[in-house]
Every structure is written in structure tokens, then in C-alpha cells.
Amino acid sequence: MPRFVRHFSVFVLFIALVSLPSCTPQDLPTGSVRGGIVSTAQHVASDVGRDILQQGGNAVDAAIATAFALAVVHPAAGNIGGGGFLVYHGADGKVTTFNFREKAPAAAGPAMFLTDGEIDEVKHHRALTSTGVPGTVAGLALAHKRLGSLPWADLLEPAIRLAEEGFPFTENLMDFQERILDSASSNPIYASTVRAFLKNGTEAHATGELLIQKDLAESLKRIRNNGADGFYKGETARLMAEFMAANGGLITEQDMADYQAEELPAIHGTYRGYDIYSMPPPSSGGIAIVTMLNILEEYDMGAIEHNSAPYLHLLTEAMRRGFADRAQFIGDPNFNPDMPVDWLTSKKHAVDLASSINPDAASPSDSSTFNGFMPYESEETTHFSVADEAGNTVSMTYTLENSYGNSIVVEGAGFLLNNEMGDFNPKPGHTDRSGNIGTLPNLTAPGKRMLSSMTPVIVGQNGRPVMAIGSPGGRTIINTSLQVVLNVLDHGMSIGDAIEAGRIHHQWLPDRTSYESTRFTAETMSAYEHLGHTISSRNGQGSAMGIWIDWKAGVKYGASDSRSSEGSASGY
Ligand code: DON
Numbered sequence: 001m002p003r004f005v006r007h008f009s010v011f012v013l014f015i016a017l018v019s020l021p022s023c024t025p026q027d028l029p030t031g032s033v034r035g036g037i038v039s040t041a042q043h044v045a046s047d048v049g050r051d052i053l054q055q056g057g058n059a060v061d062a063a064i065a066t067a068f069a070l071a072v073v074h075p076a077a078g079n080i081g082g083g084g085f086l087v088y089h090g091a092d093g094k095v096t097t098f099n100f101r102e103k104a105p106a107a108a109g110p111a112m113f114l115t116d117g118e119i120d121e122v123k124h125h126r127a128l129t130s131t132g133v134p135g136t137v138a139g140l141a142l143a144h145k146r147l148g149s150l151p152w153a154d155l156l157e158p159a160i161r162l163a164e165e166g167f168p169f170t171e172n173l174m175d176f177q178e179r180i181l182d183s184a185s186s187n188p189i190y191a192s193t194v195r196a197f198l199k200n201g202t203e204a205h206a207t208g209e210l211l212i213q214k215d216l217a218e219s220l221k222r223i224r225n226n227g228a229d230g231f232y233k234g235e236t237a238r239l240m241a242e243f244m245a246a247n248g249g250l251i252t253e254q255d256m257a258d259y260q261a262e263e264l265p266a267i268h269g270t271y272r273g274y275d276i277y278s279m280p281p282p283s284s285g286g287i288a289i290v291t292m293l294n295i296l297e298e299y300d301m302g303a304i305e306h307n308s309a310p311y312l313h314l315l316t317e318a319m320r321r322g323f324a325d326r327a328q329f330i331g332d333p334n335f336n337p338d339m340p341v342d343w344l345t346s347k348k349h350a351v352d353l354a355s356s357i358n359p360d361a362a363s364p365s366d367s368s369t370f371n372g373f374m375p376y377e378s379e380e381t382t383h384f385s386v387a388d389e390a391g392n393t394v395s396m397t398y399t400l401e402n403s404y405g406n407s408i409v410v411e412g413a414g415f416l417l418n419n420e421m422g423d424f425n426p427k428p429g430h431t432d433r434s435g436n437i438g439t440l441p442n443l444t445a446p447g448k449r450m451l452s453s454m455t456p457v458i459v460g461q462n463g464r465p466v467m468a469i470g471s472p473g474g475r476t477i478i479n480t481s482l483q484v485v486l487n488v489l490d491h492g493m494s495i496g497d498a499i500e501a502g503r504i505h506h507q508w509l510p511d512r513t514s515y516e517s518t519r520f521t522a523e524t525m526s527a528y529e530h531l532g533h534t535i536s537s538r539n540g541q542g543s544a545m546g547i548w549i550d551w552k553a554g555v556k557y558g559a560s561d562s563r564s565s566e567g568s569a570s571g572y
Contacts, residue, residue: 037571083135084398100139102132128249166210215414285455294350331441362532381472
């Protein structure tokens with residue numbers, strides 16, 4: 001079941017007990033609060049966000065503090081060395097997004113991942129050439145400038161404290177520690193990571209021992225003191241550039257100084273009377289989820305048995321078509337000015353796509369429609385959702401790409417680097433069955449942002465936010481967000497049940513559907529296969545963190561996916 005933790009400050013508990021108000025917090029439906037709520041993949045960070053809300057911060061303040069805290073306590077994906085997207089829906093109806101996806105450095109180019117004409121996986125995903133100029137700090141600073149209310153420095157304090165004073169080493173970190181020790185024994189590039197994550201830089205931690213990150217704390221203090229300039233200029237930028245120059249990376253101090261986050265209008269669609277808001281390109285998520293919802297609106301999904309074979313069939317056909325569009329059309333808009341976004345998200349386009357669906361048989365994902373195949377994407381990213389007392393809502397996903405990025409810590413600066421450059425197509429013009437694509441919209445270019453699948457979503461109704469959802473999981477993210485939205489809007493599930501329900505994933509190519517092995521019966525999957533689908537099982541798909549706001553009852557529900565071992569929803 002989803003995990004939910006409701007915390008009360010000692011003060012609030014005292015009042016509740018002493019003054020016996022007519023509606024004590026205990027009267028609320030299970031899993032709900034009247035104040036604010038934060039749902040993340042790491043419970044310490046959820047509590048940080050909740051505390052900021054209780055101090056009077058708004059949803060954006062809490063999101064900023066939560067993101068910095070996750071960079072300390074969930075370094076697999078929480079970051080200052082990576083990038084991501086934030087979607088905002090105010091209680092007043094204002095909707096906007098922030099794009100802080102990493103950018104290719106100035107020295108990058110379309111053939112940079114080739115060695116002797118062949119794709120070099122080390123350059124693409126493991127060496128310092130895999131690192132894009134980080135965007136997270138600029139994005140959070142911009143969101144704060146536009147929508148924050150508490151002083152910036154206050155939002156950094158909890159993360160600085162956690163880095164300086166430490167927090168208990170988790171099982172997930174144990175796995176990373178083991179892996180990094182192993183890698184460092186044969187490759188000196190990981191020496192700085194060993195120094196950052198081992199006790200006193202040398203000794204392995206036991207579970208529960210405190211992880212203290214002094215260099216990271218200093219980097220965070222520079223951000224606290226100087227805002228985004230505390231990261232993109234001065235000491236941190238210098239440490240980054242020197243480390244890059246000494247170890248074959250491309251990022252310079254100029255690349256750091258040049259980085260800018262952007263505020264962009266959300267992608268907007270509708271689904272059965274609800275508004276759907278998500279990220280525009282360079283995320284493909286917003287366009288793809290709106291296309292798929294538009295297709296599914298052509299069917300009475302609520303009347304079809306949930307997760308039955310006919311239901312999964314229609315889902316798959318919508319996914320297949322949404323992903324085919326994605327591969328053909330989407331990349332960084334600053335480099336692809338002619339992307340047909342309005343057409344892709346139009347109802348008319350969806351009607352055309354739906355008309356090609358055979359209700360009784362799978363369509364082919366063949367090269368007659370498009371000769372592209374999907375590249376590999378890993379499954380480490382993190383999503384969190386925040387709603388403040390007034391109902392202002394944030395849905396934010398950010399990442400280092402792989403778990404712990406390329407596992408390389410900037411010497412002296414204490415933070416892990418992303419390997420997001422691996423989201424660019426590695427070889428111009430080369431598309432093959434092993435999973436590489438080489439199409440134009442997502443080729444590497446200086447200053448360009450790589451295509452993403454991150455899909456932070458906010459569902460609105462009557463001008464107010466009612467739901468926030470998102471997930472990690474590479475390309476599966478889009479389909480995870482899609483299915484949770486359908487589960488709530490079509491099947492009336494609670495946010496917790498909607499997150500726990502089984503999920504499938506199809507991405508056009510390869511033409512195969514993965515499903516969560518413990519959440520579907522053999523009979524269902526066999527009936528689904530009989531419709532012509534190829535299937536493969538997997539353990540879990542994504543880790544969704546969601547919020548539902550019941551405006552009428554004046555309560556908010558938060559849920560953290562049980563697929564995440566450390567997550568929680570924390571509210572008051
Ligand atoms: O931006 C993207 O789509 C990928 N770099 C996200 C990677 C990811 O989700 C890995 N995580 N779970």
C-alpha cells in the first residue's frame with residue numbers, strides 16, 4: 001500500500017489535545033491533511049518540504065527546499081549537478097513551467113560520441129563527455145524569483161544541515177558504495193566519488209551510520225549566499241572547469257556562466273473535462289501524454305474493465321502512436337523551431353490516429369511509418385509533488401540520467417555529475433535495431449538541450465489544481481503518468497490506489513509491451529498476447545509520487561509509491 005505519514009508539530013498536537021477542537025486532525029479521511037503536503041521518494045526530504053510549508057512557505061518554496069534536500073539524501077537522482085522540469089498550478093489559476101534541462105557545452109558536436117566512426121558508450125554515458133551543463137540550480141533560482149515567498153537562504157538551510165551533520169546511510173547508498181569502491185579500484189576518475197561517499201573519505205559506511213558531505217555543504221552554502229551565481233560563477237564553476245579540463249571533460253567556466261533556465265508556457269490538453277498540464281519540449285512528456293489522452297478520449301475507458309486485456313490493448317495502441325510521434329518530431333525547440341506542437345496535441349490529430357486502431361488486433365510498429373528505433377534509457381530519476389495550504393501545486397521531476405549520473409563527483413565540490421548527454425542521439429543518421437537512433441531533432445549541438453521523457457503533470461478542474469503526478473523511469477515515465485491519470489479520472493481510484501495499480505509500457509519500438517509481473521494475472525496477459533502483442537515482464541515500473549486535492553472537502557491526499565523503498569508523503 002502507499003505510504004503516508006502525517007506529522008504534527010508538538011505545538012499543534014498540544015492544541016489538539018488541550019482545546020479539543022470540533023474537528024481534530026484525526027477526523028480527516030485516512031491519508032489526508034488540511035494543510036500542505038509533500039510526496040517524495042525520500043522521507044527525510046518529504047519532511048523538509050513539509051516543514052517549509054508549516055513555516056508559511058508556499059508550494060514553490062517547499063519544492064525548492066525539497067529539491068536541495070534530495071540532492072543530499074537521495075543522491076541517486078536528487079541533484080545540483082543535473083537538471084529537470086517544474087510544473088506549477090496556482091490556486092488562483094496561474095499555470096507555468098520551468099525548464100532547467102542540462103545543455104551541451106560549447107565544445108560539443110554531433111559526432112562527439114564516436115570513436116573510429118563507431119558509437120562509444122564510454123563517451124556517451126560514462127566519461128565526463130557525458131555530462132551536460134547542469135540546470136537544477138538555475139531552475140530553482142528562477143522559480144524562486146518568479147513565485148517564491150520565503151527568503152532563498154532559508155530554503156537552503158535544511159539541505160546544508162543534512163550535508164554537514166549527516167543523515168543515516170541507507171540500503172540504496174550501501175549498494176552505491178559497493179559499486180563505487182569496485183569501480184575505483186580500476187579507474188582513478190572515481191577517486192573523488194570515493195572521497196565524497198566514504199567515511200573520512202576512506203572507510204566503508206555501515207547501514208545507519210551518518211553520511212557527512214562537507215564539500216557538498218560548502219557548495220550549497222555558496223548557492224545560499226550568492227544564488228545561482230554561487231554555482232555558475234566563482235569557486236564552484238572554477239572547480240567544475242578545472243576538474244573537466246584535467247579529466248577529459250568539455251565544460252568550461254564560460255559554459256557554466258552562460259547557462260540560463262527558462263520559464264515556458266505549459267503544454268495544455270483536456271481529458272473528459274479536466275485540464276492536463278505538463279512540460280513542453282525539450283521534454284517529450286507533455287506532448288506525448290496529451291496525444292495519448294486525446295486518443296483514449298475516443299473510447300469509453302471507464303466502462304472497460306480496468307487492466308483487462310481489451311483495456312491494455314487500447315492503452316498500448318495509444319502509447320504506440322504517441323511514441324511514434326515523439327521519435328519523429330520532438331527535440332529542443334530552440335534548435336527545432338518548426339516542431340508542430342499544436343498539431344501533435346490537437347484533438348483532430350488524435351481522431352486520425354485513433355481511426356487507425358483495430359479494436360481486436362495489435363497494429364505493427366514497422367518502419368513503414370518511420371524508420372527509427374529507441375535508444376536505451378535508464379531508470380533513475382526522481383519525482384515529487386507538493387501542495388501548500390492554499391492549494392498551490394508543484395509537480396517536479398529532475399535527474400542525473402543514470403542512477404548517480406556518471407558516478408563522478410567534482411573534486412572539492414562534493415556533487416555528482418549527470419550523464420544526460422547520453423540522451424542525445426549518438427550517431428548522426430544511424431538508426432539500428434540494437435536501439436540507436438540518429439534522427440535530426442535530437443542530435444548534439446553546442447548549447448542544445450537533449451530530449452527528455454520526464455513528465456511532471458498537474459491535472460486541473462475549474463481553474464484549480466486537483467492532482468499532481470510524475471515518476472522516474474526513462475521512457476516509461478510518460479506511460480506511468482498516463483496510467484495514474486486514467487486510474488483516477490476514469491476509474492475513480494484514490495491517488496494511492498491509482499499509483500499502486502499495475503502498469504504496462506509500450507514505446508512503439510521495440511514493438512514489445514513490458515508489464516509488472518506481480519500486478520497482472522497470467523490469464524490477462526495471455527488474452528492480451530492473443531490480440532497480437534509481444535510481452536515481457538519486469539519487476540516494477542517507475543515510482544510515482546502524487547497528490548489529490550478535494551476542494552469541496554477542503555482536504556489533500558498524498559501518496560508515495562510502494563515501489564520506492566524510502567518514499568513518503570508528509571503533511572500537516
Ligand atoms: O530525461 C530523461 O528522459 C531521462 N534522462 C530520464 C532518466 C530516467 O528517468 C532514469 N530514471 N529513472
